[in-house]
Amino acid sequence: MLKSEDFKNDNNPARQVTDTTPTFRVVKIAPLRIVLVLDVSGSMNNRINNLNQMSTKFIMATVPDGHFVGIVLFESEASISAHLTELQGIHVRQSLAESLPNSTSGGTCIGCGLESGIEVLGGNGGIIMLITDGNDGHSEKFQGVKAELIGKGVSVDTVAFGDAADPKLSNLSRDTGGIAFLYNEGTNSTGLNDALSATISSRLGGSQDVSVTVASVRETSPVLGSTFIDESIGLKTLFYFLWTTSPISVVLHRPNGDVIDSLSPNYRKDGGKNLVVIEIDDIAEPGEWFYNISGRPQLVEISVLSSPSDKALPIRVMTSNSGDSLISEKLAMVIIYAQVMQGYRPILNAIVVAIVERPSPYPPVQVKLMDNGAGVDITKDDGVYSGVFIDFVDASCPNCRYSIKIIVRGVNGTATVEAGGKKDGVFPFIREPMDATGNETENVGPFVRVVSGGGFEAPMTVPEGDIMPPSRITDLRVLNVSYDQTVSLSWTAPGNDFDRGAADEYDLRYSGNFSTFSRDFRTGINVPDGNIALNGNLSSPNPFGEQETVLVHMASEEDNSTYFFAIRARDAAGNEGAPSNIASVIFARNQMVTTTSKPSTTERSTTSVLHPATEEVYAPKLHSFNGLAVGCSVVVVLLLLVLVLGIVIVRRKATKGSYTINGEGHQNPSYEMNE
Structure with a gap:
């Protein structure tokens, strides 16, 4: 911590605090001040x-009441089309939407538009949404102007309209x-609509007033499609249908069978704006809504928005990406x-897919996002x-741009949240008890x-050949051990190229020296070797995300033997993943007491271990019992009773088999494994 920019070179030294009386300040979200700075060049x-269509939808439906929007148009020069206006009512x-542009001319002066945007905002702070193609x-x-924006604390969201922006x-x-x-x-791209929506949701994502998007698609008419409205939303539900060349007709079927059409x-x-809007009165009932679009063949963009109801906390999705920090020539x-939450409760077992739009003419690709604690996912079942993404275009370009859209689906009976948690949106400082049925999770129903x-940008030429290694295994753990020194190891398959496909083989090693092994994985002994028997397969890994299990029999007859295990995956091109966390096991014997009872095997928890981590399991250890020496001869009978009781206890302990130290669920220190 002391090496961070916040504290190194004696930055932010510790303060001497004499008065620890707490103070509280009540705060609320200030209204957003947004200026649309729109390119109207030739x-x-x-x-x-x-x-015009997407900006109209932004003003009419996306921005909640009580926030401010202004409009600036620019080409070779800039002009203020509308000053900041508080949005209240239809x-x-x-009136504000009428200030949007419908014609073009001139060159491109982005700085001119930004300068006028600062003028519209007036004081410090605010947001500029800059949309340009040139x-x-x-x-x-x-x-x-950029220096002035930074000095005034103005955030600038940008939309690169086309590859040449x-x-x-x-x-x-x-x-x-x-x-x-x-x-x-692209033909099916909804990037402009999604960007305008994200400008609001990224700042007001936790507000009850912010609508959520349950459909954003672009299809060729005629279209027969559907979307799902769940019980956590339904207020101010709007269906937008935007055509490109010829008018369309839309018929909307409600879940109860009622029909909404042009009448x-x-x-x-x-x-004038090439759109059909259907607004649902009162609350849209939960269920599947079907739409039928007729008209000449053309691209039609469909967008469905709905605001939270008071029946349940809304399901929200917050997103981020690593940007260009992990992009290099090598x-x-x-x-x-994508974080999927209902209030403060993570939603588990959702289907989450990222659609990555690439530069033209390359088609988009899909990336499945997982919450399994494997690969790049750090923590299992935390809702993140x-x-x-590794499918970069195989070309060199100075500004290869990529855009991401996240689609989250909850399948009825699969997506769940923790039961008994807070449902009012208040942070759960004290965990509430489990629900009356004893279930740890409850179903959230279907949703979208x-x-x-x-x-992000990738200004690079994609290297040829297979250079991507398998992901690092982060959850190697000991499932159980037994008296014959058999150890059951388990982990999650890491994939071939990071979390794609299946690796070619595993390199499983063990060592009796933790210090050396943790510094250099290669000092470990391969499993199996001449003294180790293996029941399992290390040469045919499963696809990413599936569970792997092997049994390892350690041949050592020494007392109190300690072994440390680690593993890494290798692909067919020889690329190796980083060594895993270390799992350890201790075999301890005590020859003072023998027993003819059949030893049992202790089952260990299979909860995933966070990166990096070490798991310890102690194998069977037999305890002897020493009777108390009683010096007084008048209590011989009592002594005999104590000895008999001691023998019973010894036999019980001797038949227990292995056990874990410090009780079940003991957490061990984390260790980093080096190559």
């Missing part, structure tokens, strides 16, 4: 309708504390995270799902959530 000509929103023609102005956008977001997004305009009062078609990967996972 290159946006074929994109202006899409920009009429204010419609390169800045006034770089000197851009750098000056200015490469400085990502750095601008990073340096101002904003979020960088990509909209590559319904809550059905609105806007030919080894390139990005770790994607993790996965690795769609969120943006941000974006």
Whole structure:
């Protein structure tokens, strides 16, 4: 800790505190102040309708009441189209949406747009959402405005509209504390809509007023599709259908069988903005909603929003990624995270998939995110799902951009939360008791959530050949041991390329010297060797995420033998994963007492061990009993009773077999294994 930037070189020295009286300050979330800074240069000509559609949805539905939005348009120069306006009610929103652009001309001066954005915000702080498709023609102005943005504490979210957008956008977001997004305009891409939604959800994700997205897709009409509304949402539910060339008709079927069509009062078609909006009165009932879109073949974007109801805490998804910190010419990967929670309770066993959009013309790829404590996922069942993206385009480009969309599904009967926990959104300082049925988890029912996972850049040429190693095994553990010195080891299969596929073989080793073994894995002895018998398979690993188990029989006859085990995976190209955590076992004998009872085997907990970790299991140890020497001859009868009782106790202990030290569930110190 002392080596961190916060404390090294005597930064932030300890204070002398004389008064420890606590003080409390009640705070609440301040209204957001957001300025849309929109590119209306000539290159946006074929994109202006899409920009208008998505910005309209942002103003009409995405931003909750009580927050402020302004609009700046820029090309060679910039103009303020609307000053900050507090969004309250449909009429204010419609009036603001009329200030959005519908025509294009001129060049591109990003710095001009940002400068006007600062003017609209007025004081310090605030958010600018910059959407552009071009390169800045006034770089000197851009750098000056960037310094002003940082000085005023203004965060800039950027959307790179197409692959040719200015490469400085990502750095601008990073340096101002904003979020960088990509909209590559692929056939099925919903990147612009997802980015605008994430600008709000990333800042107000815990608020009851913020709507959640349960559908965000782009399909070719005619379309017959569906989405699911769960019981935690249902207020202010909006179905958006945005066409590209020709008007469409939509028929919406409610779960109860009722139909909403163009004759319904809550059905609105806007030919000027190419959209159909269906607003559900009161609360949308839980269940599957079907939509039927008819019209000429064309791309139609479908977006469904719904706000939390008071029936249950909303299910929220927060995302992040490692960005370019793990990208290099030697080894390139990005770790994607999605935290799925209901209040403060993690949702387990959800299906979480990241869709990564790549530069044109490369198709998107899917990455499955897991919460199993294996691979890049550090902790099992904490609600944080993790996965690795390695499918970079095989080309060299100065600003190869990638965008991430996260889709989370709960399948009825599978997705669960901890039972008996806090359900009112208050942090559970004291854990409540288990529910009356004794269940540790309860079902959350089916649900769907769609969120943006941000974006990243990979300015590199992808190396040829297989250079990706298997993931590090982080949960090697001893399941059980027995008197014949047989040890059962278990771990989670690590995959071939990080968490993809299956490795080629395992390298399992043991040592009697922890100090040497923990520093250098190669000093360990391979299993099996001439003195070790193995029941299991180390040459055909299972696919990532599956459980592996082997039995190892240690041939040593020495008393009080201690063994340390570690393992790593290797792929067919010879790439080796990092050595695992260390699991240890102690065999202790006491020859003072013998028994003819058949020894038993002690079962160990299979709970995953966090990285790094060491697991210790103590094998059978027999205890002798020493009778008390009683010097007084008048209590001979009492002495005999004590001796008889002692013999009974000895026999009971001798038949118990192995046991764990310090009771069941003993946690051991963590150790790092080096190669």
